[in-house]
Amino acid sequence: MMIRRFFSLTVLLLLTLGVPAGAGQGNMRLDSLFQALHSTADAAYAESVEEHIWDFWLEHPDPVMVRDMRAGVLSLNGDDYESALHAFDAVVARDPSYAEGWNKRAAAHYMLGDYRAAMLDLRHTLSLEPRHFGALVELGLVYLALGDERPALRAFDAALKINPHLNRVRVQAEAIRHRIAGTDL
Numbered sequence: 001m002m003i004r005r006f007f008s009l010t011v012l013l014l015l016t017l018g019v020p021a022g023a024g025q026g027n028m029r030l031d032s033l034f035q036a037l038h039s040t041a042d043a044a045y046a047e048s049v050e051e052h053i054w055d056f057w058l059e060h061p062d063p064v065m066v067r068d069m070r071a072g073v074l075s076l077n078g079d080d081y082e083s084a085l086h087a088f089d090a091v092v093a094r095d096p097s098y099a100e101g102w103n104k105r106a107a108a109h110y111m112l113g114d115y116r117a118a119m120l121d122l123r124h125t126l127s128l129e130p131r132h133f134g135a136l137v138e139l140g141l142v143y144l145a146l147g148d149e150r151p152a153l154r155a156f157d158a159a160l161k162i163n164p165h166l167n168r169v170r171v172q173a174e175a176i177r178h179r180i181a182g183t184d185l
Helices: 002-014 029-039 043-058 063-077 081-094 099-111 115-128 133-145 149-162 167-183
Strands: none
Touching: 029 043, 029 149, 043 099, 063 081, 063 099, 081 099, 099 115, 099 133, 115 133, 133 149, 133 167, 149 167
């Protein structure tokens, strides 16, 4: 239940409802944002950079997509996971190259307990945007839900390599590392 709560809070923190039109994961400014995220030691600046990255990921030039994403996010935040899944199904059907649509659909699958479907959608997200630290965190949470700590740790470590400012993820990764070290003795 704690993992599910952490996942839900992560989704709530990382979502914004205002999705302007734009280039999404293909935006050229993302490279400089990822570079800044990785190189800064300033937590407030890192948080601002992370918010800009999420803004770019959420962007889409199609107003129908914006509407469906907004509906899905509202449903997800309202714990109506079936409606969220329906909205995100429409998003990925309309634009299969939109990484954030797959990522949000994975969140709905996860909350419905369909970990296999969540994992497939997260892998698709990462194939479209390999730097999607949010999808890597979610993948780690899926592995934890399945009771498989080693791949969860690999996913968390990969997310931290991209975004070293994910402090809750770092704490969780260290706890897993300690448990694994204890079982290897």
